[in-house]
Amino acid sequence: MVRRIGRTLAAFLLALTAGGLTVVATGxxxxxxxxxxxxxxxxxxxxxxxxxxxxxRVAGYPGYNAELSLDGSYGPATTAAVKRFQQAYGLTADGLAGAQTFNKLYALQDNDCTPVNFSYAELNGCNSTWSGGAVSAGTAKANALVSMWKLQALRHALGDQSLRVTSGFRSYSCNSAVGGASNSRHLYGDGVDLGSGPHSLCTLAKQARYHGFTQILGPGYVGHNDHVHVADSPSRFWSAPTCGVS
Structure with missing residues (x-):
């Protein structure tokens, strides 16, 4: 209930500012x-x-073929990402993170910091402890959180229609059971597979290029004709030949 009240307040403040009224924030x-x-x-x-x-939270707005560093330093790339986020939601696009930007982020996040349209459970069908992968459980879960915010940006760019997650984090045993690659990004928590739904696989693969995913695999790439795989790989690799993504 508290969360809903908070979101309602945030939405009310945004509506006031959008309508030309000035809201004076104190404290x-x-x-x-x-x-x-x-x-x-x-x-x-x-x-x-x-x-x-x-x-x-703005990791999904780095621009085409870019990735935002999560280094705690507000540089030009962060300024540009904030501007894109603001533009995406009809806010004043000045690259400054103030009340309007924060209130929108509050409205977009759940009590556990996940974006409202995705959840830890959705990105972990393997085990609830997030253990047994290529990194510690805490790192895998943190990586999944960043991927969820990128997915939230992708979802919004595609008209706020649902995205169908078919696979997320995997332990080594889970990955082996489904025949995953030995170096799969699913083992790190940032790999996510998306199935078709409101959008075609090619639509997903093409749009993902704008939202900070360094790894995109889709139709035309071996073993990926029925889903699109997105992840945060250390090196960029896009391959969805059927969709013209490379």
């Missing part, structure tokens, strides 16, 4: 839920954990 930004609250406005040149938390 720190309102906390929408139990996840995270920003206590200062952020802009280029600043650094800290609050910047990194912002970067996680």
């Amino acid at each position: 720190t930004p309102a906390q929408a839920d139990g996840c995270y609250t920003w206590n200062r406005n952020l802009s280029q040149g600043m650094s800290g954990e609050d910047v990194r938390q912002l970067q996680i």
Whole structure:
């Protein structure tokens, strides 16, 4: 109930500002839920954990063939990503993270910091402990969170229609059971497979190029004619020949 009230308040404030009325904020930004609250406005040149938390949530807005570094430093790339996020949601696109931007992020996140349209359970059909993969359970879960925010950006760009997740994190045993590659990004928590639904696989593969995924595999690539795989690989590799993605 508290979370819903917080989101309603955030939406109300956004509606007021969009309608041309000025909302004067006093003190720190309102906390929408139990996840995270920003206590200062952020802009280029600043650094800290609050910047990194912002970067996680705008990781899906780096631009074509780019990836946003989650380093806690508010540089030009973060400024550009914030601008794209603001543009995507009809906010003032100045690249400054203030009340409007934070309130929109509060409205978009659940109590556990996941975006409202995705969940940890959805990205982990293997085991709830997130253990047994190529990285620690904490790292795998953190990687999955970033991927979810990228998926949220992809979903919004495609008209806020649902995305069908068919696979996420896998332990080595789970990966072996489904015949996954020995170096699969699923083992790291950032690999996600998407099935067709409201959108064709090629639509998904093409649009994913704009949302920070360094690995995109889809139709035409061996073993990927029935899904699109997106991930955060250390090196860029896109291959969905049927869709013209390379």
